[in-house]
Amino acid sequence: MTFINKLNAAWASNDSLLCVGLDPDMDKLPAQFRNQPNGIYEFCKEIIDATADLACSFKPQIAYFAALSAERQLEDICAYLRDNYPHIPLVLDAKRGDIGATARQYAREAYDRYGADAVTVNPYMGFDSVEPYMEWADRGVIILCRTSNAGGSDLQFLDVGGKPLYQHVAGLVANKWNANGQCALVVGATFPEELAQVRAIVGDMPLLVPGIGAQGGDIAATVNAGRTAAGTGMMINSSRAILYAAPQAGEDFAAAARRVAEETRDAINQYRK
Numbered sequence: 001m002t003f004i005n006k007l008n009a010a011w012a013s014n015d016s017l018l019c020v021g022l023d024p025d026m027d028k029l030p031a032q033f034r035n036q037p038n039g040i041y042e043f044c045k046e047i048i049d050a051t052a053d054l055a056c057s058f059k060p061q062i063a064y065f066a067a068l069s070a071e072r073q074l075e076d077i078c079a080y081l082r083d084n085y086p087h088i089p090l091v092l093d094a095k096r097g098d099i100g101a102t103a104r105q106y107a108r109e110a111y112d113r114y115g116a117d118a119v120t121v122n123p124y125m126g127f128d129s130v131e132p133y134m135e136w137a138d139r140g141v142i143i144l145c146r147t148s149n150a151g152g153s154d155l156q157f158l159d160v161g162g163k164p165l166y167q168h169v170a171g172l173v174a175n176k177w178n179a180n181g182q183c184a185l186v187v188g189a190t191f192p193e194e195l196a197q198v199r200a201i202v203g204d205m206p207l208l209v210p211g212i213g214a215q216g217g218d219i220a221a222t223v224n225a226g227r228t229a230a231g232t233g234m235m236i237n238s239s240r241a242i243l244y245a246a247p248q249a250g251e252d253f254a255a256a257a258r259r260v261a262e263e264t265r266d267a268i269n270q271y272r273k
């Protein structure tokens, strides 16, 4: 099954556009996992089990693992997801951006080593930095377009022939690079007007939309701007707000994560139709 088909199925089966981001920051983990040999894996496993029926995708961010030489735990988390929740797309957030033969190694890492269904890629070096990923025709290539951070405007808003660069990227991907139908774009929830512009350019192409939760993006504005006619089309990511949700009386961290994930999924669903 292709990434896009799997994503379509997960949107429907879990009635969810919520992507649960796995950004395990050692300083923020509950005490029982901190500085334990397999602590990152155990923490993520509990988060996954607590939220899997609420999510349309999981998105581990590779830097949180690589910085601590914890790639082995990332491998194990990816294997756990594939074995136990094979119907939920696994997006590796790596934002790779190299070219040609080197990009091919990054593609091997994402798709073969970690078994990801899709990977985030930076298009700054052009098509030959994206093309190598397309050799894996059943996987997704999620290209940065209008990122959620304020500094994204430094380049993405530059005027290129009468339109901002992010719109040029959206058109390029939709009209030229996406010949095999395996591309998606990253557009931040912090910029709903730009999200609407991108949706108008790319038709039903899936969008990875980070920026709700800890970054403060407005859910109603995000869904209204980015949904397709079918009421889908987005993986709306939240990481810290779910991973480090403050437990209420009687809850542990996983129950708190589930509560916030469910509230977020339901808040998103309110605006889908």
Ligand SMILES: O=C(O)c1cc(=O)[nH]c(=O)n1[C@@H]1O[C@H](COP(=O)(O)O)[C@@H](O)[C@H]1O
Pocket: 021, 023, 061, 093, 095, 120, 146, 147, 148, 149, 186, 187, 188, 210, 211, 212, 213, 214, 215, 237, 238, 239, 240, 241
């Ligand atoms: O590609 C991404 O996932 C991404 C793109 C973007 O424009 N903004 C953005 O925040 N992200 C990632 O999405 C996650 C957001 O985390 P929270 O702000 O904790 O919800 C982090 O892993 C970021 O690296």
